[in-house]
Amino acid sequence: MNIHEYQAKELLDKYGVANSSGGVASTPEEAEKIATSLAGKNLVVKAQVHAGGRGKGSFKNGFKGGVHLCKTPAEARDLASKMLGQTLVTHQTGEAGRLVSKVLVAESVEIEKELYIAMLIDRATSAPVVVASTEGGMDIEAVAEKTPEKIHHIAIDPLLGLQPYQSRKLAKLLGIPAALLKPACALFENLYRLFIACDCSMVEVNPLVITKSGDIRALDAKFNFDDNALFRHPDILAYRDITEEDPREVEASKSNLNYIGLDGNIACLVNGAGLAMATMDIIKHCGGEPANFLDVGGGANEQQVTEAFKILISDKKVKAILVNIFGGIMKCDIIAQGIINASKAVSLPIPLVVRLEGTNVDAGRKLLAESGLELTTATDIADAAKKVVAAAA
Amino acid sequence: MSILVDKNTRLLVQGITGKSGGFHAKSCMDYGTHVVAGVTPGRGGETFESKVPVYDTVMEARTQTGCNATMIFVPPPGAADSILEAIDAGIELVVCITEGIPVIDMMRVKAALQKSSSRLIGPNCPGIITPGACKIGIMPGYIHNPGKVGVVSRSGTLTYEAVWQLSSRGHGQSTCVGIGGDPINGTSHLDVVKMFNDDPNTEAFIMIGEIGGSAEEEAAEWIGKNCKKPVAGFIAGATAPPGRRMGHAGAIVSGGQGTAQGKIEALQAAGIEVAATPADMADALLRRIKRG
Numbered sequence: 001m002n003i004h005e006y007q008a009k010e011l012l013d014k015y016g017v018a019n020s021s022g023g024v025a026s027t028p029e030e031a032e033k034i035a036t037s038l039a040g041k042n043l044v045v046k047a048q049v050h051a052g053g054r055g056k057g058s059f060k061n062g063f064k065g066g067v068h069l070c071k072t073p074a075e076a077r078d079l080a081s082k083m084l085g086q087t088l089v090t091h092q093t094g095e096a097g098r099l100v101s102k103v104l105v106a107e108s109v110e111i112e113k114e115l116y117i118a119m120l121i122d123r124a125t126s127a128p129v130v131v132a133s134t135e136g137g138m139d140i141e142a143v144a145e146k147t148p149e150k151i152h153h154i155a156i157d158p159l160l161g162l163q164p165y166q167s168r169k170l171a172k173l174l175g176i177p178a179a180l181l182k183p184a185c186a187l188f189e190n191l192y193r194l195f196i197a198c199d200c201s202m203v204e205v206n207p208l209v210i211t212k213s214g215d216i217r218a219l220d221a222k223f224n225f226d227d228n229a230l231f232r233h234p235d236i237l238a239y240r241d242i243t244e245e246d247p248r249e250v251e252a253s254k255s256n257l258n259y260i261g262l263d264g265n266i267a268c269l270v271n272g273a274g275l276a277m278a279t280m281d282i283i284k285h286c287g288g289e290p291a292n293f294l295d296v297g298g299g300a301n302e303q304q305v306t307e308a309f310k311i312l313i314s315d316k317k318v319k320a321i322l323v324n325i326f327g328g329i330m331k332c333d334i335i336a337q338g339i340i341n342a343s344k345a346v347s348l349p350i351p352l353v354v355r356l357e358g359t360n361v362d363a364g365r366k367l368l369a370e371s372g373l374e375l376t377t378a379t380d381i382a383d384a385a386k387k388v389v390a391a392a393a
Numbered sequence: 394m395s396i397l398v399d400k401n402t403r404l405l406v407q408g409i410t411g412k413s414g415g416f417h418a419k420s421c422m423d424y425g426t427h428v429v430a431g432v433t434p435g436r437g438g439e440t441f442e443s444k445v446p447v448y449d450t451v452m453e454a455r456t457q458t459g460c461n462a463t464m465i466f467v468p469p470p471g472a473a474d475s476i477l478e479a480i481d482a483g484i485e486l487v488v489c490i491t492e493g494i495p496v497i498d499m500m501r502v503k504a505a506l507q508k509s510s511s512r513l514i515g516p517n518c519p520g521i522i523t524p525g526a527c528k529i530g531i532m533p534g535y536i537h538n539p540g541k542v543g544v545v546s547r548s549g550t551l552t553y554e555a556v557w558q559l560s561s562r563g564h565g566q567s568t569c570v571g572i573g574g575d576p577i578n579g580t581s582h583l584d585v586v587k588m589f590n591d592d593p594n595t596e597a598f599i600m601i602g603e604i605g606g607s608a609e610e611e612a613a614e615w616i617g618k619n620c621k622k623p624v625a626g627f628i629a630g631a632t633a634p635p636g637r638r639m640g641h642a643g644a645i646v647s648g649g650q651g652t653a654q655g656k657i658e659a660l661q662a663a664g665i666e667v668a669a670t671p672a673d674m675a676d677a678l679l680r681r682i683k684r685g
Binding site for chain 1: 470495496519531631632653
């Protein structure tokens with residue numbers, strides 16, 4: 001799940017991680033009010049969408065740039081009025097762009113030095129690790145590739161957490177001056193507290209800045225949350241903005257289906273994440289392009305299968321559907337009944353290839369055969385992939 | 394012989410009175426697994442299927458029945474606690490089926506495991522089966538046949554697929570281990586690979602992996618240097634878009650790490666016959682055996 005910049009700022013504030021002062025506005029008047037409260041400071045007005053590349057993006061109304069500097073509340077109001085309610089197109093949004101319904105109005109600080117710090121769970125050691133670099137404000141992957149010696153890693157004991165001496169070590173690795181040692185360590189410790197308390201899988205501060213006025217601040221923070229832990233964070237779950245998500249995925253999540261939209265024209269409905277990935281792979285191997293990843297899981301009921309089918313059919317790019325089920329917990333007759341129900345609810349306009357194997361396979365095949373549905377059956381996964389690719393061509 | 398589980402395994406089921414816990418406990422019993430106890434806090438004193446005693450705590454179950462393995466069906470909020478309880482009671486083999494345990498909880502479980510003598514399989518896994526002897530998990534028992542091929546995988550349904558291909562070509566399995574699709578798990582590919590290498594009843598094995606992490610690469614490196622048995626492999630997720638979690642919490646390519654291509658190259662470099670498609674897993678092993 002992704003969150004907006006202003007929501008990230010709220011989390012930083014909540015855990016006492018120093019960042020830039022400001023607030024979020026839904027109207028030009030609110031933007032003016034926030035700017036007034038920051039009286040005398042240089043300001044920045046930023047369109048709130050999940051996509052990157054906002055600064056270089058442009059609005060469909062012709063206004064250029066989703067990030068602007070200004071000095072007065074009147075200017076902030078004017079900028080907000082040009083962004084709010086408008087659609088911003090950046091290199092990450094695609095042509096459709098994203099509707100801007102909020103802007104962040106914040107103090108624009110003068111930067112002395114840009115640094116980088118991230119915290120994540122390292123799979124190899126099953127423990128948190130802090131990644132830090134003096135090369136802030138840049139693409140960290142490029143830094144890691146060109147100058148790996150400028151990336152520092154500090155391993156954290158999961159039972160002890162980040163210790164004060166480790167914060168001091170981090171500060172030294174980042175070349176933070178003695179006068180800023182205490183506020184820097186406080187920032188690291190508060191960030192770690194946030195990281196653990198909110199079940200983040202990663203938090204990345206880029207840049208972490210030393211300002212010309214001698215402060216240290218987290219200027220931009222990106223969060224990744226562990227989806228498995230959201231059940232205990234209703235406050236973070238409330239940050240979800242479904243207008244930023246693929247509508248097919250939003251629909252699927254309502255039925256607790258594991259769906260990821262892709263760009264191809266062969267839809268697939270599979271049980272199990274591994275088999276679902278492998279089904280996409282074999283479609284590609286046979287010369288087709290998968291339209292989605294869809295794992296209906298082990299415990300899906302007829303209703304969920306029906307919903308899954310409706311989502312697949314609603315995708316206008318889809319030219320054929322492949323159902324690939326190896327029943328373990330999932331029973332083949334449940335899948336068969338779901339397919340029959342869905343095709344009663346919405347007429348099936350495109351070819352359907354079905355491969356069933358495993359638990360209750362005979363009952364499932366019998367249901368499909370007696371349903372009168374027009375479909376192609378396949379004997380195994382390779383046969384199924386060949387048939388569906390041929391059907392979509 | 395086999396690895397981890399056999400006729401002598403005495404199984405406890407944590408969460409035995411729940412819907413899926415009960416369903417799968419019964420299906421394991423039907424397969425012939427010795428289910429000797431269940432645990433559901435607050436339900437101690439009841440019996441399951443009128444013969445399996447239910448206890449409030451794992452320690453009681455251990456003391457009363459001498460169970461030496463446990464299968465956990467407790468929902469995610471309490472699952473890590475259930476694993477810790479099993480470790481504390483000294484249960485040798487802990488198989489956690491539960492999907493959706495927070496990573497931070499598993500990080501703490503992992504730290505506790507390292508100080509114990511228990512082995513954890515999973516979480517988010519189908520379990521483990523030695524065909525004809527013992528099934529602990531949710532896999533359909535009837536597709537398996539006793540034999541000499543081992544299977545280790547992060548994915549449940551891909552394991553079934555491989556087993557199905559092996560069985561329909563006349564090859565039975567020694568033991569099939571689903572290690573689970575989470576980023577932090579109890580037992581790695583490498584752990585199971587070493588056990589297969591040492592098991593006299595396993596003559597060859599299939600290692601199934603997927604995008605994310607580097608566990609497959611580590612196992613492949615060890616196989617290249619130390620393994621004397623024929624190995625085939627398959628890696629799922631070559632077409633997965635980077636940065637997206639593909640169903641399994643651990644199946645994600647991030648920062649160019651954990652790609653299918655990188656894993657396939659590591660497997661090939663270790664002399665493992667890599668299946669081109671998921672339909673080719675058993676045939677890939679047969680090719681590898683033929684190659685000698």
